[in-house]
Amino acid sequence: DSGVTQTPKHLITATGQRVTLRCSPRSGDLSVYWYQQSLDQGLQFLIQYYNGEERAKGNILERFSAQQFPDLHSELNLSSLELGDSALYFCASRKGLAGDEQYFGPGTRLTVT
């Protein structure tokens, strides 16, 4: 158990809908990263937050957004969902801004029908 928690574990929704994925980092970790894992694209970095502020963006669609709250949990919001958004979404956390390992949560499996 990495200490990173994610909810829900599974999510099934229809095209055009909006969902929110939640991540709680390990105790004491200030950085949260979001990754998407799909069969065709592999594991891809989406976005990073550090202590409430956005720090880096990767291949994140404009339909997707994220935030990190004062208690350091983070939410990834996916809107206008398409079939191609079906994937595993992982968050990872680390203590600081740089220089140490990232620990991954168990992921949320999103299925868009």
Place this chain on the structure above:
Amino acid sequence: QQQVKQSPQSLIVQKGGISIINCAYENTAFDYFPWYQQFPGKGPALLIAIRPDVSEKKEGRFTISFNKSAKQFSLHIMDSQPGDSATYFCAATALNTGKLIFGQGTTLQVKP
């Protein structure tokens, strides 16, 4: 320049054998190279990592070999066990960003 190329895509090894997975990168700014192990239905778990100032790092049965001039690194699993059957991802990052760039993954099956 951000890519990390991983091979092979899949690997079958007999119990007790050596599993070898290779990765190559292009971006010379990368300064941290972790390997993750992922079981079905689980998140990636950090296995072992190396920084480019050393050419080899060993932890138990797992060894990373690093060739800075060739921009290549590899994972060796000695005495492979059926419990090692999983998907392995190499990754690379510049530590000041932490953004991990992953290889495509290698599915390892260790036959008893």
